[in-house]
Amino acid sequence: MVRPKTGIRAAAAGFAALLLTACGGSTAESDPYQWLEEVSGPRVDAWVSAENAKTLGVLEQDPRYADNFAQAKALANASDRLPVPEFHDGMIGNFWQDAEHQRGVWRETTVADYESPQPAWRTVLDLDALARDEGKNWVWKGMRCDPVSHSRCLVQLSDGGEDAVTVREFDLGTGKFVDGGFVLDRGKQNVSWEDADTLLVSREWQPGEKTTSGYAYVVKRLRRGQSPDQAVEVARGAATDALATAAVSLDNGDGRRLNLVVRRPSFYESQVGLISGTRVALPSKSVLQGMVGNRVLVALQQDWDTGGKSFKSGSLISLDADELTAHPDRLTATLVYEPGPQETLNEVMTTHGHVVATSLYDVKGRATVYTPQPDGGWTSTPVPLPDNATISGIDADSHGEAAYLSVTSMLTPSTIWSLDANSGRVSQLKTAPARFDSSRLAVEQLMATSPDGTKVPYFIVHPAALPYDGSTPTILYAYGGFASSVTPSYNGLLGKSWLEHGGAYVIANIRGGGEYGPAWHDAALKTHxxxxxxxxxxxxxxxxxxxxxxxRRLGIQGGSNGGLLMGVELTQHPELFNAVDIQVPLLDMLRYERIAAGASWVGEYGSVSNPDERAFLASISPYAQVKKGVKYPEPLVWTTTKDDRVGPQHARKFAARLAEYGDPYLFYEATQGGHGAGANNDEKAHTSALEYTYFMRRLMG
Known part of the structure; x- marks a missing residue:
């Protein structure tokens, strides 16, 4: 985050103020709460502590809070939750947290044992023990294993849940960190294996060597035994880029690897190149998705003409890897998947010889296996899974033909299905237990009409005997940004803490999301x-x-970009709602580019450096648009100190502005958790209990 410097002479201060105004920022004089942008400090910490005490004094003292918290903890730590599988060199790995393992353990078992009713797990890495020994609040951020032995893995650990991670080499066989192995100190970084003894790393190599949004733009090759200062540069983006420049390694599971570099000048644009530096002539709005055999898979977010063929935005195409490396400027593509008018590609997984893709049709899930043919084309086979459900890919075995998929709906507990991509056989493997009584509930998909005539779908779960008299307490959720699709799923805590109490819950599939493909997202970009x-x-x-x-009975909820949505709805339609749950939000849109990683989202929101975009941002920014004398519903605004993506600054400043105007509000800031509700299950349960208690107070009386 860029802030005005302190302690400078008056003339320099005047020039800095002029520069900030010209760039669309605000000075400390026009923004009296800019001091709350400091992540931590005596004055800020005291303010946060006082606000937390007020809010917890209200919500934790509510007679319903204790039950809400107990339910949230019990469900979060339940031993019969579904263990989510990851394929690792013929084994199944799983990261697991419960009451005894607050920070979690990485554990393994065989495929056959995992598919048995009661797997016998072997603990490989205990994060609680590691954190205790090292005095850190370690949060698991995943791992990536080397392409040769598959047993040396780069474990990513975050202190408190922030996006910045420490990377360490770990041996799955011995269950220990490798003596003299690769170690990369804390930072926002991207790491890929080039081979078993070489990494391709993008990070802040020198102080300040990062983009304006805090991401790395220099990629270096780091060989085993070298110190980071001995690494050799292989690619470079620019400090003005929105996101990182990073290496991407595609592996077909058969020993063939393709190492590429992806530069991200803006959030939705990428420039793909070979390690040699040669640019690959892919369209800027496209995403690498994997590799099957010799075929590289790419998802398109724009129309593309190449090799005499035209491909539609939203399609999945394949490229020959040998042709790509030999003639990166002349690409011949083959169609794998093309969406219909109500469809969108959702996820892509690859087995050794097939593509397993999930998609949405009118916001309902589908899964399909795509098989490469000798003539270069592809055939498709639908996977027979339950209809009217959300279908998600979990993981696929790049060395075999097995894949796991998740199927869920608002009233159906999640199930894990096993798929043999070669034969097409699919079977239900594991089912989560029911967490609430759904016998008196119903689910519908309905349509609303936006002011410009666009039909907007939404899902609602409600009492089957709905009175239709306006008396049902209802929570309305949406995200509406970054092409992210929001689909119905089973939520045991929602059922116990809200639906069983007679409430209804709604998911709105508004524009800005990806539910109907790139056009649905693009319709709400920037000034639109x-x-x-x-x-x-x-x-x-x-x-x-x-x-x-x-x-009187309607509350709304959204986080991150959805938190911005909540702030806008609060200021634009205060008469429509009686509760507004604003989670880890963006709220000061005139300074969002200067806070945390905000500068990376100019492609989504626009920039204050553009006069038209600045005018629009000023017109919708909740921090700027909250007015004196308007009766607003009391919002719950919450964030975390460790959020280094959106940052806690937005929530703090918005609460301070409401306090200045004498408007009621509740503010809470967790000390841990990153861009989320907490660093472990108990912390997340605490935040959830606060939210449901708040909704009960506001909507259920």
Whole structure:
């Protein structure tokens, strides 16, 4: 984050103020709460502590809080939760947290044992023991194993849940960190194996050598035994890039690897190149998805003409790896998948010889196996899975043909299905237990109409005997950004803490998301973002018009970009809602580029350096648009100190502005958790209990 420097002479201070104003920022004089942008310090810490005490004094003292917290903890730590599998060299790995393992353990078993009713896990790495020994609040951020032995893995650990990680080489066989192995100190970094003894690393090699949004743009080759200062540069982006420049290694599971470098000048643009530095002539809006045999898979987010063929935005295509490396400037592509008008590609997994892709049709899940043919084409085989459900890919074995998929819906507990991509056989493997009584509940998909005539779908779960008199307490959730699709899923805590109490819950598939492909997202980019806000308000108004609920009984919820949505709805439609749950939000849109990783999202929101975009941002920024004398519903605004992505600054400043205007609000800041609700299950349960207690107070009386 860039802030005005302190302790400078008056003339220099005046020039800095002029520069900030010209760039669209604000000075300390015009923004009295800019001091809350300091992540930590005596004054800030005292303010946060006092605000937390007020909020916890209200919510934790509510008679419903104790039950909400107990339920949240019990469900988060339940021993019969589904263990999510990851393939690792013929074994199944799983990261697991429970009451005895707050920070978690990485554990392994065989495929056959995992598929048995009660797997016998072997603990490989105990994060609680490691954190205790090292005096750190380690949070698991995943690992990546080398392409040769598959047993040497780069473990990524975060202190408190932040995006910045420490990377250490770990031996799965011995269960120990490798003496003299690779170690990369804390930072926002990207690491890929080039071979068993070589890494391709992008990180802040020298102080300040990062983009304006805090990401690395220099890639170096680091060989075993070298210190980081001996690494040799292989690629470089620019400090003005929105995101990182990083190496990407594609592996077909048969020993063939393709090492590429991807530069991200903006959030939705990428430049792919060979390690040699030669640019690959892929369209800027495309994403590498994996490799099957000799075929490189690419998802397109724009129309593309190449080799005499035209491909539609939203398609999945394949390229010959040998041709790509020999003639990166002349690419011949083959179609794998093309979406219909109500479809979008969701996820891509690769087995040794097949592609397993999930997609959405009218926001309902599908899965398909794609098989390469000798003539260069592909055939498709639908996977027979339950209809009207959310279908997600879990993992696939790049050395075999097995894949795991998840199937869920609002009233159906999650199930894990095993797929043999070669034969097409699929079977239900594991089912999570029911967490609440769903016998008196119903689910519908309904449509609202936005002011410009666009039909906006939404899912609602509600009592089957809905009175249609506006009396049902209802929570409306949406995200609406970054092409992220929000689909229905089973939530045991929602069921126990809300649905069993007679409440309803709604998921709105507003524009800005990816539910209907790239065009659905692009419709709400930058100065067109009001469409997403209008879509959300239209769903709220539709719920009231149908007499499902009423403004007195309607609450809304959203996080991150969805937190911005909540702030906008609070300021634009305070009459529509009686509760607003604003989670880890962006709220000061005139300074978001200067806070945490905000500069990376200019492709989504626009920039204050552009006059038209600045004017729009000023018109919707909740921090700028909250007004004196307006009756707002009391919001719950919460964040975490360790959030180094969006940052806690937005939530703090918004709460301070509400306090200045005498408006009611509740503010809470967890000390740990990164861009989320907590660093472990108990911390997440605490935050969830605060939220449900808040909604009960506001909507259930």
């Amino acid at each position: 973002r009001q469409r997403a806000f209008d879509d959300f308000a239209a769903v709220a108004q539709d719920l009231v018009a149908r007499k499902i609920t009423s403004p």
